[in-house]
Amino acid sequence: MSQLKHLDNSPPTPGKFKMDKSPYIHRLRWHGSLAKLTFWSFIFLGLILIFFFRSPSSNSLPSDPSRRSLRTYNWGGPAWEKRVRSSARVRSRHGMSVLVTGAAGFVGTHVSAALKRRGDGVLGLDCFNDYYDPSLKRARQALLDRSGVFIVEGDINDSALLSKLFEVVAFTHVMHLAAQAGVRYAMENPGSYVHSNIAGLVNLLEVCKNANPQPAIVWASSSSVYGLNTKVPFSERDRTDQPASLYAATKKAGEEIAHTYNHIYGLSLTGLRFFTVYGPWGRPDMAYFFFTRDILKGKTIPIFEAANHGTVARDFTYIDDIVKGCLASLDTAEKSTGSGGKKKGPAQLRVFNLGNTSPVPVSDLVTILERLLKVKAKRNIMKLPRNGDVPFTHANISSAQRELGYKPTTDLQTGLKKFVRWYVSYYSGGKKASG
Numbered sequence: 001m002s003q004l005k006h007l008d009n010s011p012p013t014p015g016k017f018k019m020d021k022s023p024y025i026h027r028l029r030w031h032g033s034l035a036k037l038t039f040w041s042f043i044f045l046g047l048i049l050i051f052f053f054r055s056p057s058s059n060s061l062p063s064d065p066s067r068r069s070l071r072t073y074n075w076g077g078p079a080w081e082k083r084v085r086s087s088a089r090v091r092s093r094h095g096m097s098v099l100v101t102g103a104a105g106f107v108g109t110h111v112s113a114a115l116k117r118r119g120d121g122v123l124g125l126d127c128f129n130d131y132y133d134p135s136l137k138r139a140r141q142a143l144l145d146r147s148g149v150f151i152v153e154g155d156i157n158d159s160a161l162l163s164k165l166f167e168v169v170a171f172t173h174v175m176h177l178a179a180q181a182g183v184r185y186a187m188e189n190p191g192s193y194v195h196s197n198i199a200g201l202v203n204l205l206e207v208c209k210n211a212n213p214q215p216a217i218v219w220a221s222s223s224s225v226y227g228l229n230t231k232v233p234f235s236e237r238d239r240t241d242q243p244a245s246l247y248a249a250t251k252k253a254g255e256e257i258a259h260t261y262n263h264i265y266g267l268s269l270t271g272l273r274f275f276t277v278y279g280p281w282g283r284p285d286m287a288y289f290f291f292t293r294d295i296l297k298g299k300t301i302p303i304f305e306a307a308n309h310g311t312v313a314r315d316f317t318y319i320d321d322i323v324k325g326c327l328a329s330l331d332t333a334e335k336s337t338g339s340g341g342k343k344k345g346p347a348q349l350r351v352f353n354l355g356n357t358s359p360v361p362v363s364d365l366v367t368i369l370e371r372l373l374k375v376k377a378k379r380n381i382m383k384l385p386r387n388g389d390v391p392f393t394h395a396n397i398s399s400a401q402r403e404l405g406y407k408p409t410t411d412l413q414t415g416l417k418k419f420v421r422w423y424v425s426y427y428s429g430g431k432k433a434s435g
C-alpha cells in the first residue's frame with residue numbers, strides 16, 4: 001500500500017507519468033494494464049456471449065425490419081433432409097415437384113394446399129418476417145403441416161440454402177410468391193422491397209439457372225405495374241413505366257430481371273399480375289381485412305376518394321380463382337432450355353393478368369361488409385393520399401382466358417361471405433386481430 005501512496009500524490013498530468021522511471025511504477029503500470037486488459041477481455045467476451053445468445057434463432061423475430069437480412073436459420077441434417085424429400089415427393093402419376101416460396105403467406109398457403117391435394121410434391125420456403133402478425137403465418141404453417149407440406153424456414157437470399165434444396169430435390173417447378181407486399185410500408189422500410197423483390201429474386205433465379213435440370217418458374221408480379229395508367233381495362237401490352245410506389249417499381253424491375261434470365265439463360269418464366277386478391281387466411285394489411293376488424297371494433301374506417309370526388313375501385317379477385325390461375329400456369333409451363341448455366345435454345349416467356357374483370361368501388365365493399373357483419377360502419381371519406389395507392393384497377397384477362405383457360409367464378413359478395421365466415425371463426429377461437 002505504501003508503494004501506492006506516492007502514486008496517489010503524483011500530479012495528474014500524464015506527461016509526468018511518462019517521465020517517471022521508478023521500477024515500482026513500471027511494475028504497477030504493468031499490473032494496471034494487465035488488470036485493464038483482463039477487465040476489457042471479460043467485457044468483450046461478455047458482449048460476444050450476449051450477441052450469440054440474443055442473435056436470432058429460427059424461432060425469434062427481429063423487431064427492427066432493417067435487420068432482417070442478418071437473421072440466421074437452422075437448416076440441414078439428415079432429419080431435415082428427410083422432411084424436405086418427403087414433402088416434395090410426387091404422389092400422382094403426372095405430378096410435378098414444386099418449390100413454393102412465400103408458402104406461409106396468403107397466396108402461398110392456398111397454392112401449396114391445392115398442389116398437395118392433387119398429388120404434386122410441394123416444399124414451402126418462407127422467412128416468416130414480421131411485416132404483419134407472424135402468428136397468422138404460423139397458423140397457416142400448421143394448416144399446411146397437417147396436409148403434409150413442410151415449410152423450410154429461410155430467406156430467398158440464402159444461396160447456400162437454396163442450392164441445398166435443389167441438391168436434395170430435383171424441383172421441376174418453382175412457384176415464386178415470396179415478396180415484400182403492400183405499398184405503404186415503403187415509407188417505413190424501403191430496404192425490405194429491395195431485399196425481397198430484387199436481391200431475393202436475382203438470388204433465386206441464379207440458383208435456378210445453375211440447377212440441373214433447370215426448373216420452370218412461375219412468379220407473382222402485380223397489377224401495380226400499370227401504375228397511373230388511365231386506359232382501362234389494363235392489358236398485358238399496356239405501358240408499365242409509371243409506377244406509383246416503390247412496391248410497383250420493384251415488381252416492374254422484377255419483370256425486367258426475369259426477362260433477362262429468360263433471354264440469357266433459357267429459364268422458362270411466367271409472370272402473373274395479380275389484382276387485389278382477397279379471401280380466407282388473407283393479409284391483415286389489406287383494406288377488406290382491416291375494414292372487417294375495425295367495423296367489428298366500432299372504429300372509424302377511412303374510405304378514399306380520387307380527385308374531384310372520383311370513385312376508388314378495385315378489381316377484387318377471390319383467392320380460389322387466383323389459385324386456379326397459378327396451377328394452370330404451372331401446368332402449361334414449358335421446360336427451361338438451359339443447362340449448366342448456359343442457354344441451349346429459346347425458352348418460354350409469358351405474362352398474364354389474373355383479375356376478376358369487374359372493379360367494385362371501395363364504398364360498395366364496405367356496404368357488403370356491413371351487411372355480412374350486421375354492423376354499421378363509421379365511414380370517414382378522405383382524399384386518396386399520394387403514398388402509392390392508385391385510384392382504380394381493372395384487368396383485361398383475355399390472354400389468361402385463351403392460354404390458361406382462366407375464368408374467375410367468384411363475385412365479391414360470395415367471396416366476402418367466405419372471408420367473413422373464416423375471420424369470425426379464426427379470431428373468435430382465442431386469436432386476436434393484429435394491429
Ligand SMILES: NC(=O)c1ccc[n+]([C@@H]2O[C@H](COP(=O)([O-])OP(=O)(O)OC[C@H]3O[C@@H](n4cnc5c(N)ncnc54)[C@H](O)[C@@H]3O)[C@@H](O)[C@H]2O)c1
Nearest residue numbers: 102105106107127129155156178179196220222274276277
Ligand atoms: N395479395 C394480393 O392482393 C397481391 C396482389 C398483387 C401481387 N401480389 C403478390 O403475390 C405474392 C404473394 O402475396 P401475398 O398476398 O401472399 O403476400 P404475403 O405477404 O402474405 O406472402 C409473402 C410471403 O413471403 C415471405 N417472404 C417475404 N420476403 C421473403 C424472403 N426474403 N425470403 C423468404 N420469404 C419471404 C413472407 O414472410 C410472406 O409469408 C407477392 O409476390 C405479392 O407481391 C399479391
